[in-house]
Amino acid sequence: MNSSQSIKLLQDNIAQVIKGKSRVIELAVVCLLARGHLLIEDVPGVGKTTLAHSLARSLDCSFKRIQFTSDLLPSDIVGISVFNRQKQSFEFIPGPLFAHIVLADEINRTTPKTQSSLLEAMSEAQISVDNQTYPLHQPFMVIATQNPAEYHGTFPLPESQLDRFLMRLRIGYPTPDEERKVLERPQSLHPASDLQPVLTAQHILDLQALVEKVRIDDSLMDYLLAIVQATRQADVLSLGVSTRGALALTKAAKALALVRDRTYCLPEDIKELAPAVLSHRVMPNRAQGARARSVEQAEGIIHDLLESVPVPV
């Protein structure tokens, strides 16, 4: 089974559950292949958790789900050292982070303290407890869902935390036809529960290695840097894209090229991914209005910036 076939299989598998959202599924897969973490932000009830579930179920690897609440503590996530009476020593009991796919459900419902405990895990794929460092499983992917910031009982994610997500997705409401299909499905079971895994962890690692080999032309690098530069110089943004953001866009573009069965990037890859990869890393000016951090607005700004950057010929 070659790379394009396996990716197709994965996408089709998820699409059995998430109806009419092929683009979102594609981006989720891109995120997985780019070794990135995914933040799904939308109003409650449009399938955020189901998407994460379906992706995890389609892979033959370990899956943990953490429901973030306001009283959740860091040790509830990473694990805790417990005194073992027989051995007369402390023993580390791994938390739910020790899994291939971790679903951080409603991540903005917990306190910044707990949110920050994810930082090391997400960027270095390891955690440190009591001066001990424990590597996490590979592949490792955090899929976080959150409600928009202005909803009640939320703690907005800090910028450093946001920057560690490769992309932020919106799912959006399905079209009436798609919605009808969802409603007509038997409601007895969770929709994702009868999904069969189609790929193993090793498959994913191989695909991730392939992404590294995708060619990106010098002119496209220039294009990408020009976009990043534009976010830093834009008047409407008070915070531009970081270097990590530029790196994320490169990785994502390569992964998208692989998903679309190419061995080289095209300008389309970068332009298409830029809103999803960059919008949560920039901070619109206060002057832009009360809904300063709304997803739509940030994505709109990125769209506008893209129209000002010439595509290399």
Add this chain to the structure above:
Amino acid sequence: MPLDQAFRLSSILLAAAGFASLTLAIALPPWLLVVAGGAFTMALLRVRHPAAISDTMHHFRLSALTWNIFLLLAFAGFWIDLLLVSQEVLPAGIHFLVLLLVNKLSNLDLRRDFLHLYAISLIALLASAALTTQIWYAPFFFIYLIIGVWTLLLHHLVQEQEEQVGLSDHVPPATTPGTCFPRLTIRFFWTTNVMAAVAFGFTLLFFFSIPRVGVGFFQHDQGESLRTTGFSEQVDLGVIGPVKQDPSIVMRVELPDRVGHELRQEPLYLRGVAYNRYDGKSWSNSLPQRRMLTEVPEGTFSLRTPGTKPQATARPLRQDILLEPLDTAVLFGAPLLTSVKGNFLSVQSDLTGSFHLPYPLHTRIQYTAYSSSPGLNTTEKTASALLYPDFILRHYLHTPDVNPQIVDLARQITQPATSVMQAVSLVHTHLLTSYRYSLDVPSLQSSHPLDDFLLTRKTGYCEHYATAMVVLLRTVGIPARLVTGFLATEWNEFGGYYTVRQRDAHAWVEVYFPQSGWLTIDPTPPAPGAVGPTWWHAATSAMDSMRLKWDRLFVHYSAHDQFTVVQGIREGGEAVRAGLYETMSALSAQALAIIDRLVTNLTPAGIPHHAVMLLLLIIAAYAGITLLRRHKSTPSRQNTCSAQQQTVIALYTDMVHSCARQGIVKPASNTPQEFLHEIRERWSEAWPIVESVTQLYARVRFGEAPLTAEEVTTAEHDVRRLRVLSRSVRAAPRSSH
């Protein structure tokens, strides 16, 4: 044609062009020709069928050591050649050069070998340029230039390609040079030929503008002089006859002061030498004393011919003469020469009015002669008797022991004459009417050739006629002399000059009149059976005219000509500059007036005009600097693209332009796919074409996929179709979104 093959072929052709010019410039020994020809054939065969030849020739290929020994032998041969055989540097060097060429042709493997081959062919071309001044050199030079431009371009392309292949080792083997992009279209040849023509234009420009030292530096093969007859100290009667069939060209004469058709009407007499003493068999000059002519400025040697009065008549006749190398030192000119102008050290004249150089020159010479032909004084036209000076009587009345019958004949002819002039014309008429022109005369056999002509055979040619007339006139006491020279009748209508050949050699008579001087009279009837102008004649005269132009413009192009050209250019330039200056000053005056009015109108009261003007200047300067800086800061990364990428970029841009003509403009920030989408919505007929080109473009431009020749052809074809489509179909109206 594949690039590599074309490159090899063109290199060999370049060497062949150099070699061919060499073989025409110098006579190479036959064995060398055979060896070189064999080497060329082998090299060409290797180009056309590389595999077959290298297989069959594998056993025959000589090792590097053998070739080294061959070269050492050739070098030794060069010294032997130089010291013993030809004993001259140039031929020996050229033989060695040809051997080097053979060596290189047989060992064309490395890039270095090709460069050596070019150097050798260039040396060959230069050597032949030093050896010859013939016109055939021009076409060879031009061919060499064209092939040279091909070769250098191809060399560059091949090198670039090899560098590319060498750098990108990871490229899959599908992109080997044979299958990959390089191929030559006919457009390549057009472009290079145009480039060669431009280079040739520049060459001409430099040729005419850069000073030179001399001409025909090594030219010694050309020094073979034509053997002439009739201009030596003593001329036997009947020597001109044998040369009357010889078509070799002696000189070419232009009459720059005369224009148009009046030229062709009359034949031109070109006087060489005059003889005053006839001993019954041969003519000689009893007045051989010569004097040096004084040089008036600018190389003009002037003379007042002894025995003639200074002419107060009209302008002298000017003739520009290009004289081939002759074995005589005589300078020819229309009767009678008054001065010559040329690049001579000294010019002498004798008492018969002939001009001589101190010694015969063995090169082609060019000079300008001025002559004034005396007309007969009106009083002398009717005078019945004339009083001759002693000098004339002493030297121009002597006759040998003449047959009494001839004396009787002379008296009989001049019987009815009432004046001297009439006697002369009676003799003239008698000779013209009573004798038959024929070249079929046994020469130098008769002991009394004049008696034979006048009394028995009554046939002969110019010398007989002229001698007869002189003798007849002298018998009745009229001083006369025989003149030899050429009678130019062949007018070259292409170049506008007379071509004078050996067969135009002629003899005629000069009769003395005390006041008018020597009068030219030709008693010979025109030669019968003149050949009418045929196509052959036209072709040869066109060819000859071209040869003359070549000689005039290139071989004998002198510093003076250069000066004239430069002066002409400078005068032209002055005129243009003056015109420009006038226009510009008028324009600037108008512009100043407009600005002044503008400033006056704009300035509020109380502020001086100068301040506003200064402000405007500052703004303009600022705008200029800003523009300049923006222009500079635009990064240019085009040069990082490979040739294949450039190709698809060009194709894609072409396609985008075609779409723009249709009204569908691609914004700079649109990606190819977005543009393709736009095309699908607004110009669906073109969509398949645009799609296939976009696919190819994306694959090669960003994927660095190898580009095959067929793909390029297909894409080019597609773009062309799109262009046609864009002309024929109107764009669909712009969709609302």
